[in-house]
Amino acid sequence: MGNAQSPPKNDPRYVSATRAFSQKELEDLRSLFNHLAAQSQTNGKYISPSVFQSYFRLHGPLGERMFDLVTQERKDQRLTFEDLVVTKATYEKGTKDEIEEFIFRLLDVSGDNFVGRSDLETVLIAIFNDILCINGSEDRSSSHQDIVNIFLNVAKFSKHDGGGTEETMSFEDFRSWCTHLPSVKKLLGSLLLPPDSGRPGSQIPKLLTSKAIDSNIILLRKEYAWHIGGALSQQDLEDWKLLYHSSVNGLSFNTFLGNISNHAGPTVLIIKDTEGYIYGGYASQPWERHADFYGDMKCYLFQLNPVASIFRPTGANSNLQWCAINFSSEDIPNGIGFGGRVNHFGLFLSANFDQGHTFSCSTFGSPCLSKTNRILPEVIECWGVTQDSTQDRNDAVKGTILERFKEDRNMLNMVGLANSSE
Numbered sequence: 001m002g003n004a005q006s007p008p009k010n011d012p013r014y015v016s017a018t019r020a021f022s023q024k025e026l027e028d029l030r031s032l033f034n035h036l037a038a039q040s041q042t043n044g045k046y047i048s049p050s051v052f053q054s055y056f057r058l059h060g061p062l063g064e065r066m067f068d069l070v071t072q073e074r075k076d077q078r079l080t081f082e083d084l085v086v087t088k089a090t091y092e093k094g095t096k097d098e099i100e101e102f103i104f105r106l107l108d109v110s111g112d113n114f115v116g117r118s119d120l121e122t123v124l125i126a127i128f129n130d131i132l133c134i135n136g137s138e139d140r141s142s143s144h145q146d147i148v149n150i151f152l153n154v155a156k157f158s159k160h161d162g163g164g165t166e167e168t169m170s171f172e173d174f175r176s177w178c179t180h181l182p183s184v185k186k187l188l189g190s191l192l193l194p195p196d197s198g199r200p201g202s203q204i205p206k207l208l209t210s211k212a213i214d215s216n217i218i219l220l221r222k223e224y225a226w227h228i229g230g231a232l233s234q235q236d237l238e239d240w241k242l243l244y245h246s247s248v249n250g251l252s253f254n255t256f257l258g259n260i261s262n263h264a265g266p267t268v269l270i271i272k273d274t275e276g277y278i279y280g281g282y283a284s285q286p287w288e289r290h291a292d293f294y295g296d297m298k299c300y301l302f303q304l305n306p307v308a309s310i311f312r313p314t315g316a317n318s319n320l321q322w323c324a325i326n327f328s329s330e331d332i333p334n335g336i337g338f339g340g341r342v343n344h345f346g347l348f349l350s351a352n353f354d355q356g357h358t359f360s361c362s363t364f365g366s367p368c369l370s371k372t373n374r375i376l377p378e379v380i381e382c383w384g385v386t387q388d389s390t391q392d393r394n395d396a397v398k399g400t401i402l403e404r405f406k407e408d409r410n411m412l413n414m415v416g417l418a419n420s421s422e
Contacts (some may be wrong), residue, residue, distance in 0.1 A: 011082070013086050014085060014086055017088075018089075020089040020093040021085070021089070021093075026085070029084060029085060029088070032084075033047065033081045033084055036051050039051045042078075045078075045080075046078040046079055046080050047078075047079040047080075048077065048079075049063075049064070049077055052070075056191060056192065057130065057131065057195045058130070058131075059130050060122075060130070061109040062109055062126040062130075064109075065106055065109045065111065066191060066192075067079065068111065069087070069102070069105060069106060070083050070084065070192075071083050087192070090102055091189075091192055092192065100174070100175065100178070104174045106188060106191075107120060107169075107174070107188075109122050109123060110122075114159075115169040115174065116157065116166045116167065116168045116169070117155070117157060117166070117167070118166070120151075120152055121148055121152060123188075125144075127187060128144065128223065131191075131199075131202065132187075132202065132222075134222050134223055134226075147221070147223045150304070150305055150306060151181060151227075153306060153308070154177060154180045154181065154307050154309050155169065155177045156169070156176060156177070158170050158172075158173055159173075180308070180309040180310055181310070182310060183226050183227050184201075184230070185201070185230075186201025186230060187199065203229070203237045204225055204226045204237075205229055205236075205237050205239065205385075206238065206239045207222070207240055207242070208239055208240065208241040208242065209241075210242070213242070213245065213248060217247050218242070218245070219270050219272055219278060219304075219381050220242075220268070224278075224308075225240065227302070227304070227308050228268060228282065228304075228310070231300055231310050231312060232385075235387050236266065236385050238386055238387070239386040240268065240383040240384065240386070241383060241384045241386060242381065243260045243263055243267065243383060243384045244256050244259040244260060244381065244382040245379075245381050246377070246379055251353040251354060251377065251380065252353060253334075253352065253353050256353070257325070260286075260384065263384040265286075266282065266384075266385040266387070267384055267385065268280065268382070268383040268385060269281050269282075269283060269336070269380070270304070270381040270382075270383070271347075271349070271356075271377050271379070271380055272379040272380075273370055273375045273376055273378055274376040274377075275371040275372070275375075277303075277305065277306065277369065277370040277371055278304040278305040279301070279302060279303045279305075279347070279358070279369040279370065280304070280347070281300065281301045281302065281346075281347055282298070282299060282301075282302070283295070283321055284299050284321075285299075285321055287323045289324070289325040290322070290324065291324065293322055295320030295321030296320065297313045297315075297320070299313065299321055300312045300364060301339065301346055301347055301364045301369065311346075311364035311365055311366035312364065313363060314363065314365045316362040317362065317363055319340060319341060320338065320339065321337075322335075322336060322337040322345065322348070324351075333348070333350070334350065335349050335350040335356070336349050338363070339363030339366065340361035340362075344357075344361075345357065345361070346359065346361035346363055346366050346369075349377065353377060354376070354377070355374065355375065355377070357374055358373060358375055
């Protein structure tokens with residue numbers, strides 16, 4: 001691999017890659033390349049590793065691995081314009097399989113052709129520290145390493161590293177990991193966009209609480225919010241306001257309903273039970289009295305501790321959201337829940353808020369979310385999602401090739417490199 005060469009302009013890979021871009025897009029890529037090459041002090045011929053990593057804010061092993069992949073693993077420390085075009089054509093405009101294959105190779109930060117637990121740990125630390133800039137444990141009792149482990153715990157390693165002792169991840173293991181952690185996949189698929197352009201997967205909702213509430217009692221950490229938000233659109237990742245906290249408001253169903261009654265948007269329900277497990281659900285519809293299941297396909301369940309996972313609707317049924325208030329029939333259990341079937345929910349809290357249950361369910365393809373099926377809540381939180389209506393008109397193109405290109409253009413405008421004609 002070390003003898004590979006930069007693709008010349010008549011190389012089939014480069015010629016094919018250029019077809020993924022309009023002429024204007026290629027000109028903008030050339031402007032970006034010229035700017036970074038000038039900073040690299042190489043007479044404009046190539047981009048150095050340090051300038052590349054600084055511009056894209058990819059440092060340490062993750063930045064080194066990305067540079068290695070962009071330069072076709074030549075090990076010559078020189079990133080050419082052709083390299084940039086070929087990589088962006090694959091990484092940003094390729095097929096789903098091509099993009100996933102690139103991300104899978106990116107995870108191999110050790111460069112040994114295997115993706116092990118240590119590789120994932122290195123990548124996750126880089127995500128939290130360098131990209132999301134979530135440093136330390138926010139003065140919580142749980143350490144930063146604990147958060148990394150929670151994201152690692154959902155990963156499967158079904159292979160061995162060819163004579164070594166470390167279990168490694170297959171490509172199917174990787175795909176499964178990404179399914180459970182959509183925030184990770186979103187972010188790892190956008191690392192060659194300018195950092196200031198709003199990389200998909202990089203936004204963390206602003207968590208709004210009363211100043212009178214001790215932050216140490218809050219279950220929803222920034223890392224958890226980032227994880228939960230991975231299944232949401234951009235407009236749902238602005239402000240999340242704490243509407244109810246059982247340690248402040250008491251374990252009361254009526255108080256819960258009263259506190260959330262003035263919030264018309266989606267809510268995030270989080271439970272910590274007496275076993276120490278933390279999990280919950282995203283309710284896309286208001287909590288209102290119904291005698292049957294309701295809701296839409298935007299609902300989902302999630303786990304936060306000791307494992308992080310998201311479980312979106314499978315389409316198996318429409319038993320998505322449940323809110324029964326003051327019914328006298330045993331066939332309509334009073335309380336709130338998600339998925340499954342009556343008395344066998346994916347997640348359910350009784351109207352007394354003192355007990356509930358969680359079973360595996362086909363609605364979300366989710367397992368039992370706690371240690372046992374019966375749950376005893378210790379803390380219950382509910383956050384109101386404030387939707388940014390200004391994002392509505394952008395949703396159709398957000399994340400598309402056009403939108404990602406516009407984000408690149410915005411960065412060029414910031415550094416004064418965009419064409420003067422625009």
